[in-house]
Amino acid sequence: MSVTKADGAQLARGIGPRPIASNRFAVQLEALFVQHERQIGNYLLQMVRDRELAEDLLQDVFHQALRDSAGLANARSPSAWLFGIARNKALAALRRRRRFWRAHQRLVRRGSDQSANDQELIAVYELLERSLAPDDRALVLLRYLHGFSAVELAGMTGRTPAAIRQRLARARTSLLVSEQPDLEGP
Numbered sequence: 001m002s003v004t005k006a007d008g009a010q011l012a013r014g015i016g017p018r019p020i021a022s023n024r025f026a027v028q029l030e031a032l033f034v035q036h037e038r039q040i041g042n043y044l045l046q047m048v049r050d051r052e053l054a055e056d057l058l059q060d061v062f063h064q065a066l067r068d069s070a071g072l073a074n075a076r077s078p079s080a081w082l083f084g085i086a087r088n089k090a091l092a093a094l095r096r097r098r099r100f101w102r103a104h105q106r107l108v109r110r111g112s113d114q115s116a117n118d119q120e121l122i123a124v125y126e127l128l129e130r131s132l133a134p135d136d137r138a139l140v141l142l143r144y145l146h147g148f149s150a151v152e153l154a155g156m157t158g159r160t161p162a163a164i165r166q167r168l169a170r171a172r173t174s175l176l177v178s179e180q181p182d183l184e185g186p
């Protein structure tokens with residue numbers, strides 16, 4: 001079955017907001033997938049330069065189209081709408097890769113400087129593990145070791161930046177309290 005650009009636009013307009021389980025919707029989305037898969041896949045590959053990642057992102061694009069049937073139905077150009085999703089997915093993947101690379105480089109630099117401080121580092125990690133819940137420990141490590149801002153952490157966790165700052169403040173307080181010497185004794 002060969003689908004033209006005009007057919008794709010007509011199919012997208014015919015989709016409309018429906019339950020995901022709709023057979024008609026699934027058939028129409030599949031037709032759009034067949035029409036645009038190669039173009040969007042090539043675009044993603046050009047953006048991220050990694051075939052496996054591009055394939056994953058392609059699946060994410062059409063998964064988002066499946067979830068947002070109203071957006072697809074209201075799009076003037078289904079092709080442009082799908083490419084917009086692909087662009088956003090590719091840029092997000094590139095940002096994640098760049099953050100990972102920077103964090104990796106910081107750890108490598110610290111690794112060469114840390115040989116004398118290994119015992120202190122182990123003590124800090126033990127304190128974090130002993131004093132903080134895993135979620136708070138992750139926030140502390142991402143903020144203070146990897147340098148992510150409260151806004152970036154909010155994006156990662158789905159919380160507001162104010163909530164992240166509050167959790168970090170409570171985590172710092174927990175760490176300070178856990179390191180206070182017990183003055184009362186037995």
